[in-house]
Amino acid sequence: MNDNNYKAPESSLLDLAEPALPQRPRNVNIALGLIGGGVLIRVLLALKVLQETQFQVVNFWPWAIPAAGIVLIGIICHQIAHGRSWARLLLALFTMLVFAQLCWAVGFVWRRAPEMWEVLLKTQYLLTIVLPMAMNMAALHLLYFSSGDWFQKK
Numbered sequence: 001m002n003d004n005n006y007k008a009p010e011s012s013l014l015d016l017a018e019p020a021l022p023q024r025p026r027n028v029n030i031a032l033g034l035i036g037g038g039v040l041i042r043v044l045l046a047l048k049v050l051q052e053t054q055f056q057v058v059n060f061w062p063w064a065i066p067a068a069g070i071v072l073i074g075i076i077c078h079q080i081a082h083g084r085s086w087a088r089l090l091l092a093l094f095t096m097l098v099f100a101q102l103c104w105a106v107g108f109v110w111r112r113a114p115e116m117w118e119v120l121l122k123t124q125y126l127l128t129i130v131l132p133m134a135m136n137m138a139a140l141h142l143l144y145f146s147s148g149d150w151f152q153k154k
Helices: 026-052 061-081 085-111 114-120 123-146
Strands: none
Touching (some): 061 085
């Protein structure tokens, strides 16, 4: 006589965590490498400039804004690695801002100061502005078109 009518509850009393993202796609890893490569180029060129001045800095403000940009890109990369969709949008906005700034500089030099073409074609300008921007554009293509369905809708 084993008529036990007690049935264990089927619902869990614990709040379950959000389901984990599937493994990060290869294209996201490549995009993060491209973004990180652009940051590394900027850091190395900044160290080269500091070395040329024997690490003597008179005014810290010209260094604070690029340093804040590098930290911000690092935070964006961290959030992209965790699948946050808003980080892709922020990276796209910053990349478009840099592209608009480059277009404005080229237009200004073209119309008003043709003697400044050598400034825009210097290695340091091309490596600190143009190359990281192009790397970010390639990364954005990978993040939006090749593996866009991997990201969360947060």
